[in-house]
Amino acid sequence: DGGITQSPKYLFRKEGQNVTLSCEQNLNHDAMYWYRQDPGQGLRLIYYSQIVNDFQKGDIAEGYSVSREKKESFPLTVTSAQKNPTAFYLCASSMMTGSGNSQPQHFGDGTRLSIL
């Protein structure tokens, strides 16, 4: 079954701790994205990557870091600098946008991060 796998489903962070959220896709998509979802605020883009070893900041990148060493994988680290990390984190992927079109994004089932 092709899809996007996020793990863990639930994650707890202690004060001062960095935590890493996993995202793996087997859709052969070039582009991958991380969003944060908070009640009443919709999805906000944290980081995205269009190609291996390259990524760009989204609207709310402060306190987060990413890597893209493999096409299939795009892990997100929530650092201790992120003072309000409690949220639902969603990973998505899409085919690369060619000239003149835009491809829909497909989502994983999310990781819910809470502070201990």
Place this chain on the structure above:
Amino acid sequence: QKEVEQDPGPLSVPEGAIVSLNCTYSNSAFQYFMWYRQYSRKGPELLMYTYSSGNKEDGRFTAQVDKSSKYISLFIRDSQPSDSATYLCAMSGIGANNLFFGTGTRLTVIP
């Protein structure tokens, strides 16, 4: 002003009703329009994907785009309890990877 506005609801309808969900937007560069369905504690699932103005039908679902009014709609016919979810609109410009999302409308279909 947000780029995409969506009434958060909640919206409750009886089973079998026709549901109308709507979003407005401000950026005239948006050309691609999507509707996602999100069940509780799950990721959004792509329902409809349309380009520019017009209608698109898929089973009980119809997506409508009116670019002159900057207004998009999703209609659900013969609504079922399994349609109870949050519906998110999303849109993007030509050649753009980034999506702009509405905040979502929570729908409950009552048996």
